Amino acid sequence: MTGLKIRSGMTRLVPYAFILPPMIYLMVFMFWPLGRQMYMSLTNTRIINPNRGRFVGLGNYERLFEDPAFYLSLKTTLVYAVLAVIFGVALGTISALAIDRPFKGRPIVRAILLFGWAVPNVAASLIWLWMYNDRSGVFNRLTEMLGVGRFGWLTSVDLALPSILATTVWQVAPFVMLVVLAALQSVPQEVREAARIDGADGLSTFRAVTLPHIRPAIQLAALLVCVWSIRRFDIIYLLTGGGPVGTTSTLVVKIRQTAFENHELGMASAYGAIGLVLALAVAAIHYAVEQRRMKWMGR
Amino acid sequence: MLNSPSRRQFLATVAVLAVAFASAVPGIGHAQSKVTIKIANSQWLDALRGKNLWAAIAKYQEVAPNVTLEQVAIPSAEFADKLTTEMGAGQGPDIAIMQEGLFFAMADAGFLVDIGAATEGVKLNKTNDNGMIDGTRYGIAWQRAAYALIYNKPVLEAAGAKVPTTVEELIASAKAASAKTPGVIGFGARHQINDLSGWYMDFQSWAYGYGVNWTDGNGKLTVNTPEAVAAVTAFKQTYASGIIPVGDSMPTQRTRFKEKHVAFSIDNSGGTLNIASGGALASKDIGGAAMPFKNPGAHQQIFLGVSKHSEVQEESIKFLTWLLTEPAQKALREASGPDALATDVPVSDDYAAANPWAPAFVKLAETSRSTLIPGYEVETMQIMRFVMQAVEKVILSDADPKTALDEAQATIDKQF
Numbered sequence: 237m238t239g240l241k242i243r244s245g246m247t248r249l250v251p252y253a254f255i256l257p258p259m260i261y262l263m264v265f266m267f268w269p270l271g272r273q274m275y276m277s278l279t280n281t282r283i284i285n286p287n288r289g290r291f292v293g294l295g296n297y298e299r300l301f302e303d304p305a306f307y308l309s310l311k312t313t314l315v316y317a318v319l320a321v322i323f324g325v326a327l328g329t330i331s332a333l334a335i336d337r338p339f340k341g342r343p344i345v346r347a348i349l350l351f352g353w354a355v356p357n358v359a360a361s362l363i364w365l366w367m368y369n370d371r372s373g374v375f376n377r378l379t380e381m382l383g384v385g386r387f388g389w390l391t392s393v394d395l396a397l398p399s400i401l402a403t404t405v406w407q408v409a410p411f412v413m414l415v416v417l418a419a420l421q422s423v424p425q426e427v428r429e430a431a432r433i434d435g436a437d438g439l440s441t442f443r444a445v446t447l448p449h450i451r452p453a454i455q456l457a458a459l460l461v462c463v464w465s466i467r468r469f470d471i472i473y474l475l476t477g478g479g480p481v482g483t484t485s486t487l488v489v490k491i492r493q494t495a496f497e498n499h500e501l502g503m504a505s506a507y508g509a510i511g512l513v514l515a516l517a518v519a520a521i522h523y524a525v526e527q528r529r530m531k532w533m534g535r
Numbered sequence: 536m537l538n539s540p541s542r543r544q545f546l547a548t549v550a551v552l553a554v555a556f557a558s559a560v561p562g563i564g565h566a567q568s569k570v571t572i573k574i575a576n577s578q579w580l581d582a583l584r585g586k587n588l589w590a591a592i593a594k595y596q597e598v599a600p601n602v603t604l605e606q607v608a609i610p611s612a613e614f615a616d617k618l619t620t621e622m623g624a625g626q627g628p629d630i631a632i633m634q635e636g637l638f639f640a641m642a643d644a645g646f647l648v649d650i651g652a653a654t655e656g657v658k659l660n661k662t663n664d665n666g667m668i669d670g671t672r673y674g675i676a677w678q679r680a681a682y683a684l685i686y687n688k689p690v691l692e693a694a695g696a697k698v699p700t701t702v703e704e705l706i707a708s709a710k711a712a713s714a715k716t717p718g719v720i721g722f723g724a725r726h727q728i729n730d731l732s733g734w735y736m737d738f739q740s741w742a743y744g745y746g747v748n749w750t751d752g753n754g755k756l757t758v759n760t761p762e763a764v765a766a767v768t769a770f771k772q773t774y775a776s777g778i779i780p781v782g783d784s785m786p787t788q789r790t791r792f793k794e795k796h797v798a799f800s801i802d803n804s805g806g807t808l809n810i811a812s813g814g815a816l817a818s819k820d821i822g823g824a825a826m827p828f829k830n831p832g833a834h835q836q837i838f839l840g841v842s843k844h845s846e847v848q849e850e851s852i853k854f855l856t857w858l859l860t861e862p863a864q865k866a867l868r869e870a871s872g873p874d875a876l877a878t879d880v881p882v883s884d885d886y887a888a889a890n891p892w893a894p895a896f897v898k899l900a901e902t903s904r905s906t907l908i909p910g911y912e913v914e915t916m917q918i919m920r921f922v923m924q925a926v927e928k929v930i931l932s933d934a935d936p937k938t939a940l941d942e943a944q945a946t947i948d949k950q951f
Contacts, residue, residue, distance in 0.1 A: 284644035286623045370782035371720075391727065391782050393932055477729020480931050481924065496616045497731070498917045499640065 270512075277505035284499055296506035305482065305490070306507075313486040313514070316401065316472075317465035323405045324461045325454060328412020333442075335413075336420045353410035361474035364403045365390070368475070396476050396484050403471055408464070412457040419453035420446065452526075459522040463515050487511045570850045571603045575618060575628035577611035583812040584805075587870035594866055595857050602850060615732070622646045622842065629845035630854070632677050635665060635836040635905060636732075639912035647673040647840040648848055653855035662875050665905060665912075666838055674838035675855060678874035680803035681834040681900035682740045685810070685892055686822045690716055690798050699827045702769045705799065709778040712798035721778030723788035723800035728927050733785055735919035736835055736906040738926065740801060742766045744828020749908045749918070756911065756947050758922050759940035767926055767936040774930040792816065801826055803835050804896040808872035811890060823892030831902035834875075875900045914951065921946050 277296055281289025300306050331349050335342055352360070367374045368389035376386045389399040423446055431441045469488045472478070478485035478493065485493075487507055495504035574592070579585045585608075593604055607628045609617050615637045621627035622641060633641065641647050651672040654663075659675070666674030684705075686698060694715035696708035709721025725734040742749070745766035751757045773779065780788060789806060791797050793814025802810070811818035826832050839858070841851045857863055859877055868880040873893035887894050907915045925939035 282644075283619050284623050284640060284646065368782070371780050373782075388781060391931065473729070475729075477727070477731070479728035479927060481928050493920075496619065497920065499619070499913075 273505045273508055276502055277509045279502045280500075281502040281505075282499045283495055283501045286501060289502055292502070296503045299503065300506050300510070305485070308482055309485050309487050309490045310510070312397070312482075312484060313466060313488075313511075316397065316404075316468075316484075316486055317462050317518075319401050320404050320408065320465040321458050321462045323401065324408040325412050325458050327405055327409040328457065329416050329450075329454060331409060331413040332416035332420055336417060349413060350410045352406045353408075353414070355407075357407065357470040358474065360403065360407055361471050364399075364406075365475055368399055390476050391480055393481050393483050396480055400472055400475055400484055403475065404465065404468065407471070408461050412454075412461065415453050415457045416450055419450040423449045451529075455522065455525065459518065462518050466511060466515050466518070487514070569601055569603065570847050571605050572630060572847055572851055572854055573605045573607050573628040574630045574632065575607035575609060575614075576632035577609055577614045578632070578805075579606045579608035580610060581809060584808060584870065584872075588867070591863070591866040591870045592858065594863065595854055598857060599853070602854065604854075622844065625844050627842055627844055629847050629851045630839060630841055632837055632839050634732075635838060635907055636912065636915055638666075638674050638838040638840060639668075639907065641840060642668050642673040643913050646843050648843050648845075649673065650675065650841050650852050650855055653852045653859060657859045657878065659859075659877055660875070660879050662836065663877055665836065665907075674840045675859065676875070676877040677837040677839045678805065678871050678876060679834050679836045679900060679903075680805040680874050681896050681903040682737070682801055682803050682826065682832045683807070683892075683895045683899050684799060684801055684824045684826045685792075685807050686799045686824070687712075687719075687792070687795060687797060687816060688820045688822045690719055690795070691822070694798075696798075698822065698824050699799075700825075701827050702773060705827045706773060706776045706778060709798050710776070713778070718796060720780045720788075720791060720797045721776075721799065722773065723783075723785075723792055723797045723802075724773070724779050725785050726774060726779055726781065726930065727784075728923060730785060731920060731923060732916060735916065735923050736833065737801065738766075738770070738919075738923065739904075739906045740826055740832030741770050741828065743832050743904050744826055744830050745769065746830050750910060754910045756908070756918060756951055757944070758918070758925075758947060759937065759944040763922075763940055764936045767929055767940065770926060771929050771936065790814075801832075804873045804893075804900075805835070807892060807896070808874075811872075811892070818890045818892070821890075821892045823895030825895065825899060831899065831904065833906045834900060834903035836905060873897050873900075911951070918947060918951065 276289065278291060278293060279289035280292045280295070335346050335349065355363070366372070370376060370386060370388055370391065373389070375389060379385060379387060387395060389395050427445050428441060431445050436444065466486075467488055468486070469492065472484055472486060472489055473492065476484045478489040487510060491504045491507045491511070494500050494507060576588075578588055581588075589606060596602060596604060614633070618627060618631055618633065618637065619640070622644070627646075631637075631641070638647075649671050654672060654675060662676035662679040663672075663674075666672055666676065684698070690712050691698070691708070694708075694711045696711040696715075697704070699705040699708050705722065713719050713721045725737045727734065742763060746762040747760065747766055748762075749756060749758060774781075780791070783791070785806075788797065788800065789802070789810050792800055792810045793816055795816045807821065807823070810816070811821055839855060841848055841855070845851055858867070861878075861880075864876055864878050864880045867876055868882070872890070873882050873886075873896040875897070882893055882897055908918060911918060921943040922940070925934075925936075925943040928934040928939045929936050
């Protein structure tokens with residue numbers, strides 16, 4: 237009897253034992269640094285004196301909310317993230333639908349479409365930097381051939397953000413394509429065929445059968461693309477460094493500038509905290525949408 | 536018992552005395568122990584110059600066989616970030632070779648030690664003046680690279696263009712050179728905010744050239760003076776003339792110069808040495824002249840400092856003592872081109888003959904000014920970001936220079 241009790245107690249502990257290592261990992265590498273960052277945002281810590289920061293309460297946040305550059309960077313971050321999601325998800329989904337059906341050369345097309353995802357961000361940024369070059373870039377060669385002249389893809393106030401977006405979409409769309417493709421290939425064929433037998437055309441079948449099935453995958457991909465875009469640094473920094481005239485200066489670029497140029501680690505942490513709140517808000521919206529959908533499906 | 540020590544106690548006492556004696560006598564004990572000194576510098580990565588500079592200082596290992604010098608090569612774009620982070624964490628190299636702005640930040644944070652002992656009895660020149668802060672010597676000059684106007688002689692001769700003495704002449708000569716030799720860029724210059732640390736230092740030559748001081752007589756920051764407006768207007772005029780290769784980074788422009796595709800550039804002596812080394816354009820075909828401004832321009836200064844976190848501070852200071860000796864400075868001169876060094880070591884006649892651009896830099900270094908704002912050395916980059924953003928606004932969105940600088944002044948007034 238006692239042996240049974242002990243065994244039952246041990247069995248109850250097994251899940252905790254499995255959870256423990258990742259919990260320790262998260263505590264050490266995620267929550268502890270996050271807590272430190274939050275605290276640091278309330279201090280005047282400087283990067284060259286990281287352990288001598290003095291508590292300043294909400295002083296950093298007050299300064300931040302009084303700074304017009306903060307609102308510009310917040311707006312730029314939101315515009316960049318939203319457009320990256322719209323174009324990245326649209327292009328990725330269209331690509332997935334295009335290569336879902338078998339056709340000659342599909343493996344080659346799939347490999348080509350995946351190329352953007354496989355290239356490291358820094359390498360991709362440098363490739364695009366050259367393609368955007370005012371003097372020798374391939375885009376300006378094309379526009380010159382078309383007779384419309386040269387453009388300052390990264391140096392014009394109007395074109396810099398769209399140019400960065402194009403590079404970003406080129407990078408993230410293949411990821412969306414992979415996720416959606418996996419979902420597409422799990423759509424039961426018999427349901428599609430039943431719809432067809434019932435007289436549904438291609439578009440109706442897509443709307444009534446395929447889309448509901450792949451919607452969770454699209455939502456997940458959109459969430460990830462959005463969060464990645466909020467915290468994306470390498471592509472933006474390498475292509476424009478936040479310029480011209482601050483038009484591509486997102487929160488993350490401001491964090492780097494505040495921490496490493498101004499040496500204000502406390503202030504940079506405050507910027508980081510705002511970014512975190514933004515990412516959490518996006519996740520909360522996703523969660524709320526998902527809950528509503530589940531409730532609707534359960535009815 | 537106390538009065539009659541045992542044999543073991545006696546031997547222990549003898550051993551302690553022997554160790555104490557050995558450590559007190561130079562050449563015995565410590566001096567023979569192996570020591571590694573880590574020296575951080577972004578220049579170690581420069582194609583040819585890095586190798587030559589390292590060869591010059593590596594000679595110390597012949598003088599001090601117990602010392603091993605170890606390179607810490609960090610790309611220049613990451614140098615300040617990496618060093619700041621490492622030093623902040625109580626780590627980093629023993630000796631750092633750093634730009635003046637970073638040097639001041641390090642000294643201000645208390646990360647550098649007094650190296651006055653290395654300079655005793657040495658006749659230092661004025662390049663070391665800023666290495667002394669509040670009466671303590673934290674840095675000695677590694678190199679001072681003045682700015683000058685450099686040009687591609689054959690391209691200018693082919694176009695019949697003259698070496699300019701004003702911005703208007705620069706634009707005219709650059710256009711003439713581009714027109715005569717298709718594919719040639721008129722004028723290489725930094726012009727993008729994503730290269731802020733380089734651009735603001737380059738721009739100081741324009742600002743100083745037009746008489747800018749950035750502070751008034753009382754030390755108050757003033758960035759919207761008529762002189763500053765004139766400097767920004769001149770830069771705008773140059774940018775708008777189409778002679779600058781918009782979008783090209785400075786390394787790309789230097790490579791283009793090396794490959795004979797640039798007529799003019801304003802660069803420092805270090806950058807010019809880079810252009811003159813190992814490219815298609817022979818060093819003898821590069822010309823050097825005063826910049827096309829009324830007043831003297833800027834220089835970039837690099838300091839050597841010893842880290843507070845170093846465990847071999849004493850040995851590092853001994854290395855610096857050697858570095859200031861005549862043979863070491865001469866060896867450094869060979870690798871440094873016309874950069875001014877910590878002591879006055881003239882450029883040889885042979886060098887000047889083979890590199891006709893060099894004497895102009897030596898001359899300009901006599902009157903050049905630091906890129907840092909006096910009294911705001913640590914905050915210079917932060918201040919200059921506002922100024923450069925104003926410059927960027929003027930050249931890209933046709934903003935009025937005075938209005939843009941007034942806005943920068945308002946932001947600076949709020950923060951400083």
